[in-house]
Amino acid sequence: MLTIINWIKHFMKKIIFYISIFCVLTFSSKAQGTLTTLTSLNVSDLSNYISANYKLKEKTLDTLCLYTTVFMKFKVAANGKIVELALSEKTPDVIKKGLEKAIESSNGHWSNVDTDLEYFSKKTFILPIVLFYGRGCEVGTGELEINISEERRAKEYRKLNNTARNANYAVMDILKSNGKYLNMLECVILSPLTMGASGY
Numbered sequence: 001m002l003t004i005i006n007w008i009k010h011f012m013k014k015i016i017f018y019i020s021i022f023c024v025l026t027f028s029s030k031a032q033g034t035l036t037t038l039t040s041l042n043v044s045d046l047s048n049y050i051s052a053n054y055k056l057k058e059k060t061l062d063t064l065c066l067y068t069t070v071f072m073k074f075k076v077a078a079n080g081k082i083v084e085l086a087l088s089e090k091t092p093d094v095i096k097k098g099l100e101k102a103i104e105s106s107n108g109h110w111s112n113v114d115t116d117l118e119y120f121s122k123k124t125f126i127l128p129i130v131l132f133y134g135r136g137c138e139v140g141t142g143e144l145e146i147n148i149s150e151e152r153r154a155k156e157y158r159k160l161n162n163t164a165r166n167a168n169y170a171v172m173d174i175l176k177s178n179g180k181y182l183n184m185l186e187c188v189i190l191s192p193l194t195m196g197a198s199g200y
Contacts, residue, residue: 039111040119046106046127047193054102054195060094061197064133070170072099072127073187076120080110084124088170095131124187126174132196 036045056064070088077083082103087096110120175182 036109037111038106038109039113040116043125043188044191046103046125046190049106049109050099050102050127050193051195052102053105054098056094056098056197061133061135063136064092064095064197065136066092067132067134068170069128069130069192070095071174072103072129073174074103074125074127075123076110076125078112078117078121080112081107086173086176088173089176090169099129124185125190126187127190128192130192130194130196132194135197 036042036048038045070091072085072087074082074085085100085103087099091099110116172181174187175185
């Protein structure tokens with residue numbers, strides 16, 4: 001009788017062990033499945049890497065007041081790494097660093113198939129990024145029309161207008177290379193990415 005009980009206990013331990021291994025492997029494969037290999041057919045999935053890895057601290061969000069568009073220009077090297085990365089010059093430093101780190105999370109996730117490598121080697125990619133941060137504005141953008149003085153309203157609109165104006169310079173920055181403006185640029189413009197945090 002004791003032998004049968006011991007055998008059952010031993011058998012149950014094995015079952016629990018194998019179930020645990022199965023669960024770990026399943027979780028691991030699902031986690032890896034979220035990182036799509038980037039190919040010539042799905043370059044726009046790069047936005048998923050940026051969205052998942054772009055982080056700003058809460059205290060930083062509380063200081064930002066801007067509504068604008070910036071452009072990220074880059075190439076993909078044969079080793080699957082982002083090279084010649086440039087962002088619009090007037091992008092705030094804290095956002096620029098966050099975006100650079102986020103796009104670099106795609107390093108090593110670019111296809112090394114010959115047809116893809118040939119495609120990447122000939123292309124300059126541009127990703128427009130629409131930024132909206134309202135938490136650092138003195139009043140929420142929805143309140144600009146009511147319950148505030150004309151002077152304060154004008155001040156808030158000037159602040160937002162200055163950041164919106166930067167989008168004009170951002171368009172010019174696309175054509176900039178080594179400090180000089182190009183007459184033209186052959187590139188692939190990816191679908192825009194929207195990032196930010198609204199006001200309170």
